[in-house]
Amino acid sequence: MQIRSDEFKERSVFAIHDANLQTALGRARYGFVGKRAQQVADLPEFEQLREEAKNLKNHVLDNLDHYLARYEQAVVASGGQVHWARDAEEARKIILGICKRVGAKTVTKGKSMVSEEIDLNEALIDNGMEVVETDLGEYIIQLAHEPPSHIIAPAVHKTKDQVSDLFEAAHGGPRKTQVPELVDEARRVLRDKYFRADVGITGGNFLVAETGSSIIVTNEGNGDLTQTLAKVHIVTSGIERVVPTLDDATLFLRLLARSATGQETETYTTISTGPRRADDLDGPEEYHVVLVDNGRSKMLAGRFRDMLRCIRCGACMNHCPVYGAVGGHAYGWVYPGPMGSVLTPLIKGLDAAYDLPNACTLNGRCQSVCPVKIPLPELLRELRHLQHQQNITPVMQKRALGIWRWVATRPKLYHALEQLAARALSGIARRGRIRRLPLAGGWTDSRDLPAPTGRTFLELWQGKRGQR
Amino acid sequence: MTSSPTAGPRVGLFATCLMNLFRPNVGFSAVKLLEDAGCSVEVPASQTCCGQPGYNSGDYDAARALARQVIEAFEHFDYVVGPSGSCMATIRHDYPALFADDPQWLPRAEALSRKSFELLSFLADVRGAAVTVDARYAGTATYHDSCSGLRGLGIKGQPRALLGEVDGLKLKEMEDAEVCCGFGGTFCVKYPEISEKMVDDKVRNILATGADTLLGGDLGCLMNIAGRLKRIHAPVKVFHIAEVLAGFADGAGLADAPKESR
């Protein structure tokens, strides 16, 4: 999708005024947060697992070349094929090449954020293929021609009424209004697609070097129908998703479901190893894995390596008050919320997403729930630092900071100005507050400014000391 | 600038910018609480700001310049204490990070970090045995956990324990007490609509408790919430917790009309 992160401010204001969105967000926020909290309370080892998961990811990243090579070896040994894509374009070409070679007409898809990242659907559709998203949330937003607004609940921004409208328009009447009817209707429509599909594309939550397997974790079973019934199964995954062994994957599985949807485990955990065997009765004839770099190996080099620990659970956005206020679309690209505010500038460019690292209060709630302990606020601040260094920060802000520094490193001047401000502000205050202040509309448009009492603390303190 | 000589530790009071300008009463409250806890308190005149605005804006050089100033002003004290989780978290956590590659300043930053405390955690965790709260407050209060103090410094139980000793005060917890109020330093003026939405959520949770008073440990958050409460004419008084603990909350709350008697 076209990145629109430069419109964050406008889109966030729109989001705040979108009543349907606010209804949906309000509902989602408490569900995710409450269920996760319950799971954490039920598992005394949770904190220990977070620490182990962080360390394990760091170990994998330190030896990423080794584990990728071992993984590739094991995939090939099980009859699968591994493709490497340096960037989005290369990934699209590889997948398009496979689809064309097998004469694909219908392509079904399980949820895959990497496929969103590489703009896969558009490429397939432009080449005459029917692309069907099978995750219910993804299916809903595909009908709405919208990108996902959440990495695990892509249609979290939609109300039931909106889904009813979309289904009625796509499937014809009568209009369904109850959740079970809506789910049944999607089930019926998609059933046929699974059986007709030539190619099934899924993501990969984890890639296991030990066995050459890809693991997907779902609740609906759509990913399994997608990858079992199509003639060809293609897994799209970032290079950082490799883990050494099944036992290592288990550590993340224990954290993923709890952090993502607040479940002890998702309904389906599926380990796929190669294509259909000689005596198998079902399964795909070809099994491909497309390993996508797209900026990841560069992230490995510096301060942002921590971000590659991300297991895409969405807990950071579920707990982010900014995400909770504006939803995912305001962020303007594939990954929203705190993790998206780090990833988007790193993948798409610092200047393409100026606002994302800045639209954060650094309250730290995201970091406190991250199952792999990514210091998201620090990374966001580090991005601001890069913006500052590369002169992406607006000139006025840099100038203001320069003046602030100049004054604040001169204590006498600083205190004199504070005294002046204390007098001036208390002079214009009425009943203890200031309702309008020139140049401070950002504050006073929605809030009163508590008025100073006329003297600064230091001033009063020095006076008091004089009396002693 | 010493207050009263005692045998206790020498504490340098970090007079935060917002306190100094907007709410001197918080400073005097802090001094009283520290002295009651057996400390002698000084307020260096060479201090200004901790540097957090520069740090959080990505201007690390500016932050370092301010940090050096703070280190020089305070490193000769036994402790540095300030009535703000936000500023004190900057000194405790961010100063060592800022000087990670500076062998000359790193040890000084680390030394200062070790003896820097937010007021409530200092009272409860460091001076616990020496602290007795002798205050009255007639009212029902709800407490907002400011993010820097909560997540950066682990301040959660201390304020509640201390408030439990205030005569007449009833504490009623709000929903989502740990969720950010939307202040975020310059965030609130850079993204005013989002900030307004966040502070409105906070205000709703405060009002739902029926409490007549909001307390907190950080003036930034409190000014933000008070500013919104007053804009919508909500009848809730706002004080820094230090004012209540010191027994100095008898005057006007934040953004309230000054009382005639004072």
Added chain:
Amino acid sequence: MNAPANASGNARDAILKSVRDALRRDPLDATQVAALDARVPRHTRPAHDEDLVTRFMRKFESRAGTIERVASRDAVPAAVEAYRLAHRLPQRAAVGAALKDLAWPDGWLIHHEAAGITEALAVSRALCGIAETGSLMLASGPHSPTTHNFVPDDHVVVLETARIVDHFEDGWTELRARPEGMPRATNIISGPSRTADVEQTIQLGAHGPRRVHVILVG
């Protein structure tokens, strides 16, 4: 190892080089590789003091799965028949060849092939049960096609109590012990298919089975 002989060979080398550049090092030497290959992961496993069968049952039922216990394997067909009647299903089922030898009721139309689009009921045998989360582990193969696990509305799974293991890791041990190695698909199933994609409302029977019923043998 040999790079695959396709167009992404260059990309492969470029990515691995980029990774090593980022890590500021050359490829690992033989000693380092050997150390990594010999690494034995030891992670914390959630502790519990429940009996494995009790825990499996409690957890599986908490996820809207149903369980019936029978004394022996011979009792499985009757149990499936009772389930079929209770849910008014036709006398037709896809039965995994692993259960071929059982005395299925007369009049039933049974096949052991992959499940077709109209399949209503499948009966499978689980490789093992995982007590930790109350999950079934099914290994694909000629005796247990994957489509049986996902296509029908009703999925009945036969599990022997002796095959209930404690943690996921114990399940992997079962997989590693198979002479034929890793199955193409290993399905770990914790109850019926579900979705919460419409307004966070949990709805069972999203794309996979609406009901998963375990017949616990022993």
